Amino acid sequence: MKISGFQQLFSASSHSTRSFTLTAGDHVLGRVLKLFPKQTALLKLNGMTMVGKLEAPLIVRQNYWFQVTSTEGELPHLKMISPIKQGSELVESLVQELRIEVNKESKKWLSNLVEQGHALTKEKVNSLGNILAKESLTEQTKEILTYMLKLRLPLSKEVFDALKNVMGSSSFSKELQAIKEYNPNSGLGKVIDSIFFQSSGAQNEPFKKTFVNWLQATNHNEKAYQMLQHLNLFPKSKREEDVLSVASRLFTLQQSEVKAVFLAKVQESFREGFDMVRQLSQEVYEQAGEYEAFSNAWKAIDQYSNSEVIKQLMGVQRLTAFFHAFGLSQEGGGALLNLLAAEVKSVDDAGIREKMELLISRITGFQLLSQANGPLSNFYMEVPLLVGKQWRDVSIQWSGQRQENQGVNPNYCHILFYVNLEALQDVVISVNIQNRIITLQIINQYADLLKESGEKFTKSLVKKLEELDYQLSGVSYRPLKQGSSIEKKMSTSSYSYRGGVDFLI
Template structure:
């Protein structure tokens, strides 16, 4: 089974983009095999899949495996000393228990228990470590409720990234490794907070913050917060999706969408898309409907509009333009749009068929719950979503994502330091982020229901984990990792994004040269990885998925090319690949018999540079 659980595997030490190097520091200990001996006490060693040269302070035997301690004073080439009283062994024999105990004795650490288990793990992973690392890691294992086999990869990753060996960091990295969904947990916490909001302003503020964020993350507009199941905002996304299919390029889906609109009473039996567009344009232009038009399309009244008036445009052009910009995230917006589509008649009188907007909404609600077999393909297309449906969030382009990341509070600590340096106190803006409100909520509410406490602590730890995983800055490159909750069907899922790019002189990411990986779990396509590589604004995209390439996949290319062209990018290739071992890039290859991707040291990299 192809696995796309990138976060868990990043915590285990797999970085899909960067090839890691080793940075040996005085006092670190590691196990290596002598591969070549040279005059002047120089030798070449192999540590896992890496080769390095070093000064040795003892006569050693080629082909034997030793434990080394890095000495201070090496210039250019590290100076190593063999640990005393730890007998050498063959590479095939691996780290023997007696050798592990001897190493612990040399380091002055207790033998057995977590110290021995962790040392054995680090030896198998060929990871250099210090005495302090080993002692702190064993203590974290003792404090953790996780099993040793789950704790050790987290500690390994903390060492590899040079993170503080603290309990808070361990919990943050542990939250990253869990299969638990960020979006589903946020939704669960929001619902639980509804029982605590009475007399608890922190709970009310946090609930409102979570509600706003999740509503922006619902491309279908179906998330209802404190509303009844039949409330119309939850249907707005589906309705908008139906309208988009009316003007879509698939004749079969277009006819299915028109059939649903006929059942709703929006258009009469036998009428088609042109009739719908004609009566919609006429309704939009009527003076008595201008209040509804202004609510749905405030940009038309901003005074900044230019171009041909609506009255001079064709019905299809008016329909396409307005449906691409409609804002349905307000109370009553769907009823207003339905009324305009029905010809703008008095809502109490209805249209020529006697139907009212509320009756149409009820019909849509029934269709959504019954989903007749004849329109299941349509429902799948609407659910999977077109890019325009993200307009339901009331945002444009990447502004939605930028605002979402700001609201998550991934710059919380940096802003606090800046304010402290300026001698300023924490302001309200500081708490206007999810991380800030979670911290305040947990600090000021010591007695919480267990479910609420666990959910809030998980979200806080996961946010900190995003920050830690994005700290891996290598020279001129910048590395970011985060997750965005997106509602697919009835549940929230996490869309994981990993972004690597060159940094400009001002520290911002160079949008001309970057790589973005999207990790998704879709209802129909299941686990999917999208690899986007950009060089000089030339874009190549590869989609990795278990199933065969859908017939409609290549039909997306013209639309994708035109959308990218509007942003001054050129699409060079669009590929669909099934993740067979031979076709996958090294960072996406699954390990046979393992449900997780292979660890970094198992990927067969050769000739890595050693950074001293």
């Protein structure tokens, strides 16, 4: 699936308006739909309906090739080149006007591009030809080149390779791991290690291990207890014996049984076990008349509170770290890309060097797919995610209103997550947020089975989102149809002319 179906789903569920930019030199296909008084006409230009002022005679329902001669002044100027017919004559006319040589297969592809509404110039076609001279015109090649035209990216082999690496089947996680294992103690190795650390949710592990070590100790474990005091879990003025004494009274247990009960709870669920310790710690503070100190202490480790756990599950902090590492944040960053570029030349291992070069190209592809378009910001990235004992690549596309700090407005945005799992295969989760109201859609070939099991967690999800001041509007499940195309329709039958001109012909 990768980018192809992923981007298609994103376009289908996006409510952003379609835009069309005219650039001097562009050759565009147009059709006259209706004539108005004062030499104006309604035209369909590259799939967009516009009004033009005519200074040349045009015939209704006739197709024409136009060349954009100027975009300066009040209106863009279009020059009518020639009337054309449907079918293969469309491309033949363009080829003759541009005086270029293309084979039969390329002509067919160019015809499809025109029908999709892409403006072409001689320079663009020549650039496409330079790429095709080194690449076979496969379906993937067509798809990548179409995206480059759609996003108005430079039509260069370097940009093509970057997008090809993003759309490739190689595992991003495995590439990162191989490079990290080559030199784990280098600056690059440490940055990659931090990416996996963020992805595994391992931030809680040091605290959890310290807590479990304290519980497992048959005798007093002063070192572990002092570490818990340092984390402000227990008051520094209270001895270990004091804590266990309060706990025994609180849970009506013998003092020797307290740790065993806590340990059993922790092994069952660390979340529940931690909540029990919170209750214990609060009791200690209250008996000492230090409730305010208790509240302040818990703020120091608030990342373990319910609210913060949910934030981590939603990936807010991890995504921020990934954006920074991959150079997608507006605050700078790009540590991973910078280190790769700095170290790749000094690597002796040819295999590792090749992986590093591919990774540089791939991250560059992330950056190319992450663009600001007017009031909207778009981000695309892949991150490693630990599923069971295996690392999986998660593709994330994030689009929304751009804030003053160039970030995406969390009140109005659309997020798509894609991952391929061993049993479920392609899974897409669409999160649409409007005024902090969330609509969740889960797309998978086993949608009915997921719905049956997923409905059990809806109430819990609603509650946890409310703690973050979000409201869940609904959760829907639908099957993922492989290879389905998104039909784009534009009706002109209801168009009524109210004055104003978009361009001059």
